Amino acid sequence: MFQPKHLLIAIILGGLFIPSVSWADNTDDIIKYRKAVYTSMRGHIGAISRIVRAGLGDYKGHITDHAVAIQNAAKIVPSMFPEGSDFGDTGALESIWTDQKGFEKASQRLVDASGELVTVSQSGDMKAIGKAVGAVGGACKNCHDNYRASN
């Protein structure tokens, strides 16, 4: 006779076995995960640039939200590169692991630049905001120049 209890046990055991299937699968997912985080950063900076360049004054107040999102993402950047995640479909350079201090510094530069943008965005001064956006872009580029393959 069908016993729901057995089904439950099967599900639990099945669930337990999944993580041990392959270590490499996990690495692929970490790489996909960090790419998704970076893609979200690009989305936010793109949204800010659109507001600034097109002079969308009605949306000026949104710049703070986008800047906070970038800053939050920047804070978790170093943790997305565990040892061993340098193989696979990744543009991460070896220098991330051989020069961890420099990589953390490059991440911090983005935390600081986006923090500055959060502050300046509250002033509503579009010229100052434009300048702060430029500094954020500079922090992205600085890290890419040193730690990302330029395919």
Ligand code: HEC
């Ligand atoms: C501290 C270093 C660092 C900073 C700061 C940084 N990036 Fe990156 N970025 C990387 C690395 C390394 C990769 C490659 C990740 C991979 O392929 O595993 C990457 C990849 C990307 C990608 C490609 C994602 C994909 O799908 O392949 C985009 C887009 C991106 N970054 C945008 C940005 C933007 C926008 C900023 C600034 C707001 C930024 N990054 C700041 C290091 C950085």
